Amino acid sequence: MAATASLQTAPVPEGAPITVCEVGPRDGFQIEAAFIPTAKKIEIINALFASGIRAMQVTSFVSPRAVPQLADAEAVLAGIDRPEGALITALIPNLKGAERAAGCGVDAVHTVVSASETHNLKNVNRSIDASLKDFEAVFTLLDNSGIAVEGGIATAFGCPFEGIVPPEQVARIAKRYQDLGATSVGLGDTTGMATPATVRAAVRAIRAEAPGLGIGLHFHNTRGVGLACVMTGLAEGVTHYDASVGGLGGCPFAAGATGNICTEDLIYLLNESGYDTGVDLDRLVGAARLTQATLGRELPGQVLKSGPRLRRYDPGLTATAAG
Amino acid sequence: MAATASLQTAPVPEGAPITVCEVGPRDGFQIEAAFIPTAKKIEIINALFASGIRAMQVTSFVSPRAVPQLADAEAVLAGIDRPEGALITALIPNLKGAERAAGCGVDAVHTVVSASETHNLKNVNRSIDASLKDFEAVFTLLDNSGIAVEGGIATAFGCPFEGIVPPEQVARIAKRYQDLGATSVGLGDTTGMATPATVRAAVRAIRAEAPGLGIGLHFHNTRGVGLACVMTGLAEGVTHYDASVGGLGGCPFAAGATGNICTEDLIYLLNESGYDTGVDLDRLVGAARLTQATLGRELPGQVLKSGPRLRRYDPGLTATAAG
Numbered sequence: 001m002a003a004t005a006s007l008q009t010a011p012v013p014e015g016a017p018i019t020v021c022e023v024g025p026r027d028g029f030q031i032e033a034a035f036i037p038t039a040k041k042i043e044i045i046n047a048l049f050a051s052g053i054r055a056m057q058v059t060s061f062v063s064p065r066a067v068p069q070l071a072d073a074e075a076v077l078a079g080i081d082r083p084e085g086a087l088i089t090a091l092i093p094n095l096k097g098a099e100r101a102a103g104c105g106v107d108a109v110h111t112v113v114s115a116s117e118t119h120n121l122k123n124v125n126r127s128i129d130a131s132l133k134d135f136e137a138v139f140t141l142l143d144n145s146g147i148a149v150e151g152g153i154a155t156a157f158g159c160p161f162e163g164i165v166p167p168e169q170v171a172r173i174a175k176r177y178q179d180l181g182a183t184s185v186g187l188g189d190t191t192g193m194a195t196p197a198t199v200r201a202a203v204r205a206i207r208a209e210a211p212g213l214g215i216g217l218h219f220h221n222t223r224g225v226g227l228a229c230v231m232t233g234l235a236e237g238v239t240h241y242d243a244s245v246g247g248l249g250g251c252p253f254a255a256g257a258t259g260n261i262c263t264e265d266l267i268y269l270l271n272e273s274g275y276d277t278g279v280d281l282d283r284l285v286g287a288a289r290l291t292q293a294t295l296g297r298e299l300p301g302q303v304l305k306s307g308p309r310l311r312r313y314d315p316g317l318t319a320t321a322a323g
Numbered sequence: 324m325a326a327t328a329s330l331q332t333a334p335v336p337e338g339a340p341i342t343v344c345e346v347g348p349r350d351g352f353q354i355e356a357a358f359i360p361t362a363k364k365i366e367i368i369n370a371l372f373a374s375g376i377r378a379m380q381v382t383s384f385v386s387p388r389a390v391p392q393l394a395d396a397e398a399v400l401a402g403i404d405r406p407e408g409a410l411i412t413a414l415i416p417n418l419k420g421a422e423r424a425a426g427c428g429v430d431a432v433h434t435v436v437s438a439s440e441t442h443n444l445k446n447v448n449r450s451i452d453a454s455l456k457d458f459e460a461v462f463t464l465l466d467n468s469g470i471a472v473e474g475g476i477a478t479a480f481g482c483p484f485e486g487i488v489p490p491e492q493v494a495r496i497a498k499r500y501q502d503l504g505a506t507s508v509g510l511g512d513t514t515g516m517a518t519p520a521t522v523r524a525a526v527r528a529i530r531a532e533a534p535g536l537g538i539g540l541h542f543h544n545t546r547g548v549g550l551a552c553v554m555t556g557l558a559e560g561v562t563h564y565d566a567s568v569g570g571l572g573g574c575p576f577a578a579g580a581t582g583n584i585c586t587e588d589l590i591y592l593l594n595e596s597g598y599d600t601g602v603d604l605d606r607l608v609g610a611a612r613l614t615q616a617t618l619g620r621e622l623p624g625q626v627l628k629s630g631p632r633l634r635r636y637d638p639g640l641t642a643t644a645a646g
Contacts, residue, residue: 118638160636193632195595196554223632224550224588224625225595231519231554256621257629265547272518272548298579302547306580309516309546313483315441 009207012234014274019087019240021055021216022048022263024291025076026091028248030060030067032295038072040294042079047290048245049080051283053263055087057110057242061097077104089150093124098138102147109142110186111135112152115170116159119190123154132176139181150216151177151185156202158193167201171209184214186242189229191251192222196232203236216240219261221300222251226261227269234273241266246288246299262301264288272309281308332530335557337597342410342563344378344539345371345586347614348399349414351571353383353390355618361395363617365402370613371568372403374606376586378410380433380565384420400427412473416447421461425470432465433509434458435475438493439482442513446477455499462504473539474500474508479525481516490524494532507537509565512552514574515545519555526559539563542584544623545574549584550592557596564589569611569622585624587611595632604631 012018025045029036045058058080064071073090082088089108090101101109113131114120120128139149155162156170174185187202203215217233217240219226230241243266249259267279281303288304335341348368352359368381381403387394396413405411412431413424424432436454437443443451462472478485479493497508510525526538540556540563542549553564566589572582590602604626611627 122638158632160634161638163633163635192629195592195632197596222625222629223591224585225592227548227551228554228592231551235558251629255628257625262547268546269518269548269551273520302545302580305578306515306545306574309481309518310486311483312486315445315484 009237012237012239012275015276016239017276017278018270019055020053020263020266020270020277020279021057021087021089021240021242022053022245023057023218023242023260024048024245024248024263026057026060026070027242027260028244028246030069031250032069035069036294038075038079041072041076044245044287044291044294045076046081047287048263048284049083049086051287052277052279053284054085054278055089055240057089057091058106060091060093061100062091062093074100074104077106091152092138094134095137095141098141102142102145106147108148108150109138110150110152111138112154112188113173114154114159114190115165115173116155116162118161119155119159122161128173132173132180135177135180143181148184149180149182151180151182152188153177153185154188154190155193156187157189157195157198158191160191160193167198167205168209170202171205174206174213175210178210178213182213184216184240185210186216186218186240188218189220189226192220192226192257194219194229195225196229199229199232200236203233203238214240216242218242220249220251221247221258221261223257227265230261230266230269243267245284245291246301246304248291248299258300262299262303264301264303268303268309332560335560335562335598338599339562340599340601341593342378342539343376343586343589343593343600343602344380344410344412344563344565345376345568346380346541346565346583347371347568347571347586349380349383349393350565350583351567351569353392354573355392358392359617361398361402364395364399367568367610367614367617368399369404370610371586371607372406372409374610375600375602376607377408377601378412380412380414381429383414383416384423385414385416397423397427400429414475415461417457418460418464421464425465425468429470431471431473432461433473433475434461435477435511436496437477437482437513438488438496439478439485441484442478442482445484451496455496455503458500458503466504471507472503472505474503474505475511475541476500476508477511477513478516479510480512480518480521481514483514483516490521490528491532493525494528497529497536498533501533501536505536507539507563508533509539509541509563512540512542512549515543515549515580517542517552518548519552522552522555523559526556526561537563539565541565543572543574544570544581544584546580550588553584553589553592566590568607568614569624569627571614571622581623585622585626587624587626591626591632
């Protein structure tokens with residue numbers, strides 16, 4: 001999101017460009033148990049880009065032992081189309097990941113630290129400060145490389161272990177990222193705890209603590225309010241949102257609940273609201289159908305099931321009940 | 324919604340009361356194929372009221388031949404608890420329905436006409452003007468009875484046959500309702516075509532055409548944007564929303580898509596945003612579980628699956644992947 005994340009503080013005006021960063025190939029695929037063949041991953045990624053998606057977190061350079069599903073990160077990045085102007089990013093956990101990513105010609109890397117000490121400890125077995133200290137080497141490596149570093153902050157709206165995460169804590173980490181050289185941070189709603197109030201508070205706290213730092217928002221729809229949180233983000237001037245094709249992904253603490261907000265539903269919302277996403281909804285739904293067919297199960301996306309808003313029906317059909 | 328529907332034009336301030344009208348027992352139950360025993364309906368309705376729900380569309384006085392599921396309307400209304408201050412409404416299609424409803428001591432009746440000629444013709448086999456003309460007898464019957472008439476407008480945000488429904492057409496019908504004596508109208512998103520832009524346009528058109536008329540909003544989540552539309556309603560000062568326990572209900576034109584916006588998810592959104600709904604989320608989720616058990620299938624509600632926001636987990640559990 002480095003190139004695109006929002007700096008505005010007024011509501012995003014109608015017609016303004018919005019960047020929707022597709023994260024399904026990373027955040028969604030990583031929790032799939034069965035290995036998705038590399039060629040299939042590439043086919044889905046290319047279909048997503050062909051719909052007009054302008055930014056994508058294509059893969060993750062984590063240990064292949066930790067996440068075997070993404071062990072083909074290099075092969076995926078070597079095989080995909082790279083549309084003119086598209087921003088290609090990858091998640092990296094550490095310096096080794098950054099070196100691998102840099103070798104693949106990504107436009108940006110995405111680091112992650114949790115805003116909750118307990119979650120960070122569980123996730124990467126170190127303190128928040130230790131994680132941020134480790135990232136210094138990543139920023140040094142990529143300084144003047146043309147590869148941006150997006151500072152990811154997980155559990156930014158709440159932690160499944162600690163509960164409330166103070167916005168000041170999120171802002172403190174954002175400021176550290178800015179000092180390290182990040183041009184943007186991405187606030188991750190790791191377990192689906194974001195609400196309009198927590199989104200507003202976090203965005204405002206960062207703007208106060210780290211003026212000029214771009215902000216991207218990454219919501220899960222675990223409790224059904226993901227797109228309501230996007231409405232708050234838009235009201236706060238944020239122009240960068242992560243989403244996942246078909247609503248792929250999930251929260252391990254909410255069995256049966258949906259995962260990331262769904263890219264098609266988000267694009268539908270934004271396009272119908274007059275924003276410029278650059279994405280053709282019909283082609284995007286086609287990419288979601290391809291994803292669904294590849295994974296062999298129904299995905300939670302709603303537009304995927306219901307089709308575009310102005311799909312017309314023959315009045316000869318049985319009408320709906322009133323209401 | 325007569326007693327509660329919004330008259331404000333500024334955004335609803337934090338802390339303000341919001342009326343969530345539960346419509347599951349009418350809009351949800353009516354499409355269930357298997358008859359739900361009257362005692363079970365009463366148990367669910369009472370559980371919903373016990374959670375703090377302040378308004379409910381309890382049943383419908385349509386022909387028992389047309390909707391056998393709601394043939395027990397009188398028995399349901401005779402059997403339920405009626406908490407102090409709760410608004411009890413019923414849908415009525417015509418004068419006969421109004422007479423039956425009045426005999427059951429409802430607080431308000433809800434009429435329905437479609438904003439689309441084609442849809443109204445399909446639904447009730449008459450023109451919009453003929454429907455409104457028919458309602459004159461309903462208003463006459465209930466004049467000075469203490470029973471309010473809420474003017475329902477179906478397909479207010481789009482029609483599956485005609486496509487776009489002009490906001491001026493919605494406002495024209497709203498004005499006719501106001502002239503007949505309605506104190507509020509309810510805008511129905513019958514097949515899930517509402518978007519923030521269409522909601523804003525319809526609300527503003529009604530305020531311009533029929534000043535002083537209350538407005539309630541009834542969204543379906545067919546395309547995933549139901550709660551985003553609520554955010555727009557709140558920004559436009561609307562304080563009355565319909566929703567359905569567990570997300571019951573559905574749109575016959577979108578197989579597999581969700582139905583009405585889900586009451587628990589809406590209450591979660593509103594409570595977390597600092598509005599006064601009067602509803603205890605835990606008790607409401609209990610009522611949704613009862614509904615789910617009664618119907619014997621999983622309902623689309625998300626909070627029902629994921630639990631409250633601040634549910635805490637033992638860090639000894641396996642943590643989530645980053646992001």
